[in-house]
Amino acid sequence: MNALPLAFGAPLLTAAIRSVPEDFQVDELPAFEATGEGEHLLLDIRKRGANTVAIAKRLAQWAGVPEMGVSYAGQKDRHAVTTQRFSVHLPKRVAPDLAALESEEMQVLASTWHNRKLQRGALAGNRFKLVLRDVQGDHEAIAERLQTIAARGLPNWFGEQRFGRDGGNVPAALQMFAGRRVRKDQRSMLLSAARSALFNRVLAARVEQGNWDTPLDGEVWMLDGSRSVFGPEPMSDVLAERLARFDIHPSAPLWGVGELRSTGAARALEDQALSDEQAIALRAGLEQAELKQERRSLRLRPALMQHAWLDAQTLEISFALPSGCYATAVLHELGEVVDASRGEIDASRNEVAAAE
Template identity: 30%
Template sequence: MQIWPYLPRLDADAPSIKAVIKRDPEDFVVEEVAAYEPCGQGEHLFLWIEKRDISAEGLLKHLAGQLRIERRDIGAAGMKDRRAITRQWVSVPATAESRIDRIDNKAIRVLKSARHKNKLKTGHLVANRFSIHVRGIAKPLRESVLASVARVAADGFPNYYGPQRFGNEGHTAKQGFDLLKGQLRPAQIPRQRRRFLIRLAISAAQSMVFNTVLGNRIDNGRIATVTVGDVLQKIESGGMFVCENVEQDQARLDAGELALTGPMHGPKMRRAEGEPAEWDAEGLARWELTEEQFAEFSRVAHGTRRPMMVSADDLVAESATGGLLVKVTLPAGVYVTVLLREVLGLED
């Protein structure tokens, strides 16, 4: 299933370079920016963990084994890359506090710990801070890449879901499409992880439709233009409304007060109206889907909308051995691979 290269970049003339990331784990450093700090008391123990070249699944398995707890009792705000050095909070029951000295090994270190009142849950983070050594950029090409970096820092980049979202060769998205179309029954999915895998697959299908709508708006030159019927999001509060006054809302979009949004289909999604509703429908039609099919999976796909563009105000790059060192902080749920693709055409 073709999931990635067909999507247009915001600047079709930006560099396209076959660079390399993650040659070494040290080339890709990501640090979580927490939504809150542990308060120092409570029935849960927060661990600030650094891992090197180990998967999120490997980390959870190691913690459960060394602390003698169930994996379901471990909380994490998000899953981090394997081929990388990552730092993040993880929560475990405070009853395991006496055993945390068993955790450290060559790949995993506990840097600090503190108690808190609640378990850490998915999404309990504000952003991720990245430092990425991009190798294989010849010196004559670096100026054009630095110009591309400056453009993205000033204008932002498309908020596509990255290829990781869709599974190997798009398998997870295809599974989601098959579930929605009735070509795969939930009962055919292994019972032990059925709910999790269904949620993952339907989410991947939602994301594929979103990417399609976003790509179409870029192709049609409407990614920075407000249209009557667009669903707009207030940057400061997150509230959404349907555009009725183009002149007023266009000025607010240009000022960075509003964001255009795209569909993540489900019964609770705010519907666009008029022409934007037709564009959303074209995204469904591309994959031969209907809104009603998503409604059948409302327990795992409530529906929402996602900003189509994302800012990267602190994006910077500097010369490094064999290439560039790229640093940026991105909101939770935004893919740094998408940013790298926009900057230098790097396909993950």
């Protein structure tokens, strides 16, 4: 994300994140209350140093069901301490011993029955608590930047998680579009990466022009907390008031089949941002895959934002984000934040290479 423009001026700090898993804590905010009946066991699980897919496989083995019988609302990082909900399909409503799941990597916090399988995206958002270590930067300037983000919001970037190690998912998507065969799960991931890269290009153009949170002629508006869009329509005092109170946001395309909904200056900017050779190839591949044209908000506003200095070089930041938004977008506006866990990944890869 260091290549993306900044909305609020020059970087203010350098720091490290994920020196230990506890430095990156995420708690899912559920989108619904369990019914207390049905044949799907909902489990609230806290995990440490394990990815979501590995936990799902362990639950399937524990329950004696196929892996497709276990579902989750969203994937969470491995190098973190996260709380998330899983569902396990148990038609006979007989759950194995929950104590058998307890380990250093996972603990079951709560369990209840529900009448439907947990669907992907079925969460209201995520609450984050991040600890930045070895911080170099002016404390007062950092506090002012955080206050600006809390008041004004920030660009709604797709985070680097979408693009894979060293951004490799976009080149891989281009290879797939050129005919390379991939597994079904990889195909979904690469389609998402291609869409996200095109969205970030449009958002980058608007950040550079300073209009990522203000309207252009021909704007398509997105309702806050929803995928619903409306417009274009002439700017009015009513729209200006709704924009100011974060009820609506400017939007950009998630590419797919169909005409862009935007017109005028907004359409011209989107066309220009997506006009180079790589963007054209990504657009064609997404259309061939028959994804539909959709939109995504250009702006997000963190809720419940707080910060505290644990010592002179250790900053704790907490906030909540809607589903589908990335904590790295917040860190990006502060400065250069290095992921310390990547050193562990590189070291483990080197050990494997040496053994081979």
